[in-house]
Amino acid sequence: MALITRRGMLIGGAAGSGLLLAGCDKILQGDHLNGSASFQRVLAAAQGWTLSSQRFLLGGGALAREFKPSDISRHFKANGTSHPGGEDYARHLEEGFANWRLRVDGMVARPLSLSVDEIRRLPARTQITRHDCVEGWSAIGQWTGAPLGPILKAAGVAPGAKYAIFYCADNLEGEPAKGGQQSPGQYYESLALVDCFHPQTLIAYDMNGAPLGVPYGAPLRLRVERQLGYKHAKYVQRIRITDTLAGVSGGKGGYWEDRGYEWYAGI
Numbered sequence: 001m002a003l004i005t006r007r008g009m010l011i012g013g014a015a016g017s018g019l020l021l022a023g024c025d026k027i028l029q030g031d032h033l034n035g036s037a038s039f040q041r042v043l044a045a046a047q048g049w050t051l052s053s054q055r056f057l058l059g060g061g062a063l064a065r066e067f068k069p070s071d072i073s074r075h076f077k078a079n080g081t082s083h084p085g086g087e088d089y090a091r092h093l094e095e096g097f098a099n100w101r102l103r104v105d106g107m108v109a110r111p112l113s114l115s116v117d118e119i120r121r122l123p124a125r126t127q128i129t130r131h132d133c134v135e136g137w138s139a140i141g142q143w144t145g146a147p148l149g150p151i152l153k154a155a156g157v158a159p160g161a162k163y164a165i166f167y168c169a170d171n172l173e174g175e176p177a178k179g180g181q182q183s184p185g186q187y188y189e190s191l192a193l194v195d196c197f198h199p200q201t202l203i204a205y206d207m208n209g210a211p212l213g214v215p216y217g218a219p220l221r222l223r224v225e226r227q228l229g230y231k232h233a234k235y236v237q238r239i240r241i242t243d244t245l246a247g248v249s250g251g252k253g254g255y256w257e258d259r260g261y262e263w264y265a266g267i
């Protein structure tokens with residue numbers, strides 16, 4: 001929790017945050033063509049992010065190992081769902097995901113709704129990492145995406161919140177769910193907030209320099225590099241901030257957790 005405390009100080013620090021807020025208001029009033037209010041808020045929040053990331057490292061936080069472009073696996077296995085199916089997803093695919101939204105809600109001061117295009121216009125991070133699946137295979141890939149930290153910072157996580165729950169578009173057992181509503185068999189995952197603010201935790205949209213393919217979670221997936229494969233939710237539509245994992249499907253915090261896997265899957 002030290003990271004949150006440090007971030008709290010950063011956000012709360014009088015001069016810095018005042019400047020950021022002033023800048024943000026000006027953008028909000030001035031130019032609606034440049035994106036939604038959600039987008040402008042995240043853009044403003046992202047401006048202090050490099051500093052937060054550096055403090056994370058100086059504070060002893062560990063990064064997952066990053067590799068060279070020549071290390072990238074020629075074949076990266078697609079695992080679990082490789083196509084969500086269903087009318088909803090088919091329509092999104094046909095529209096080139098122009099109407100896909102990433103919603104951020106729950107215990108936040110300002111719920112957000114971001115288009116894929118807006119997420120692509122946020123400051124990005126690219127990392128080459130090794131993905132480890134519990135089934136016993138690994139592959140190295142390059143991921144580009146928006147760090148999750150500034151997105152949650154812009155939403156304003158409420159005091160007492162503990163987790164982020166990621167709702168996916170695919171259902172492994174029945175009818176595909178619509179618009180981020182949870183139904184039995186639907187894939188979902190969750191992280192402790194501290195892991196959401198890790199510098200390598202991304203809402204990723206590119207893999208090996210090209211837009212994510214359908215098997216790899218198009219249009220948006222989570223990358224959380226210090227954890228096992230099943231935590232890396234694909235086809236993400238909604239992030240809900242909460243203080244409990246109860247009440248969502250089996251209540252264990254994830255599709256595979258409800259079927260016996262460990263919730264904390266650190267590597």
Ligand SMILES: Nc1nc2c(c(=O)[nH]1)N[C@H]1C(S)=C(S)[C@@H](COP(=O)(O)O)O[C@H]1N2
Nearest residue numbers: 077078079080081133168187229230232234
């Ligand atoms: N929505 C969704 N996310 C998912 C899964 C899934 O079936 N559905 N499988 C998980 C598992 S077990 C792994 S190993 C990785 C596989 O990611 P990949 O298909 O890009 O290799 O996605 C994870 N995220």
Ligand SMILES: [Mo]
Nearest residue numbers: 133134229230
């Ligand atoms: Mo996996």
